[in-house]
Amino acid sequence: MEKKDLKPYLMEFLREELDEETKIAIQSQLKVDPALQEELDELKEVFGELNKIPSHKPDIALKENFQKMMEENTIQSPGLFSNIQHWINNFQITISFKQMAYAVVLLLVGFFFGYNQNKGTVNAGERNQQLSMEIEELRKNMMLTLLEQPSASERIKAVNISYDLEEADPKVIEALFFTLNNDKNSNVRLAALEALTRYSFNKKIRNGLTESLRHQDKPLIQIALIDVLTEMHDKSLKKEFKDLLQQDELDADVKEKINESLEILM
């Protein structure tokens, strides 16, 4: 075996991974070939140095950082949502302004076509009704909002809006009663009373007004309430009025009014 041929086997020879035949061949050659021996010594030296280098154990922080990085990457990795976003972005870019304009025109044409088709079937009366219902709703909401204003004048305005409402909406009635029983300002309470008087043919509202009389302490409002209640000619009010007469510190004008009312109700 030639010397050159054996050279590649020297590593394996050192690691003792060679088959017997090559091993023997190298051993015999080493005895006669100092160059090969020298080569082997050098290799041995290199191996020795390599073994001297301490093997670094990766510290825990490194592992943690790596894991953290992995996790972050997982989070940031494009999910379904970002894919869609990306897709939309691309989509917007690909639609030209012209295309967009066409789409809008088409939409408008469709809308008017549909609108005109409907016009044929819905008669004018129904449309007006729908419109007035919307206005009614608008007024109602405006009234409820205005009733919460700190200004007494604004609250009177709110109560006045209720006159424009066709229907006795339960929410409106409730708001008017709340105002009648709780508003700080007497004029606002009187305005609410007057607005409620319109519905006094309703038994529930009559009962609400009778109930309110027990809560009012201001003579001006007590008298106005007695007036309204007396107009209803409800005989059951007699007991209510007589109870009120028993109250201590009842204003002289209220007493006078009750006695007048009791005569009317006789």
Added chain:
Amino acid sequence: MKYILKINSLFTLIMLFAITAFSQEISKKSVIVPLSKPGEAGKLYVEIHNGSIKVSGYEGKEVIVVSKSKSLESHHNKDKNSEDNPPEGMRVVGNNAYALDIIENENKIKVDTDSHYSSIDLEIQVPHNFALYLENHRDGDIEVDNIKGVEINAESHQGSILLTNVTSPIVADTHHGDIIVTFSDVSSENPSAFNSYNGNIDLTFPKKGNATVKTKSERGNIYTDMAVSVNDSEPKVITKSKNGTNYYSVEKWNYGKINSGGPEFSAATSKGNVYIRVQK
């Protein structure tokens, strides 16, 4: 009463003092209240039980509160010992103590007194653009002069409400007193309302003002100037129907217009008269 909640803020300025007065004499004390936002609009709330409230607008940037306690003679159940003949060897030096609290918070001023036991007359000067919320019960009137562009609320029971050189909207009521108002301007679109039981309501509008007046007096009369066009068409009939039964009621209000008509001014009294005037 939301503003009360805000009172605890750092900007709150509280002044509290008790004043003692020698009997027979009237004690007078004045407090100058600086404003958190001088020159800006504000609100004044005054609530006293016994006594009068007089507020006037002026060119200044502070609020000046002057309080006077009334003579003892008519307002106290006299204690036997404090009568004209004090115990031998003693003399009267103090009586009629009352507290006056003034709270200022972001241009909102509240004046409060414990006037259930004493009668206090308040004279307050405020910048013109201070909205007023005034309430007294007895022993004096509510007077306002020279306030512009803000709402005035006034409530009394025994007293009259006298407002001169003021602008709409105004919301006022009293049980026994009159309500007399002279407007310098009625251009606000918000409604005004006046209610009395025994008193008269007397409103004077500016010559060029537009207003719709809505008046009612149960036992008194309604008087108007020639300049007020009274809506003498048929009274409004309110129709209600319920379960096939129809109800009709004729409205009690009288309507009138000043110039082209405008925001609503309602004036109602039971036993007094209503006067609607236009400045000549």
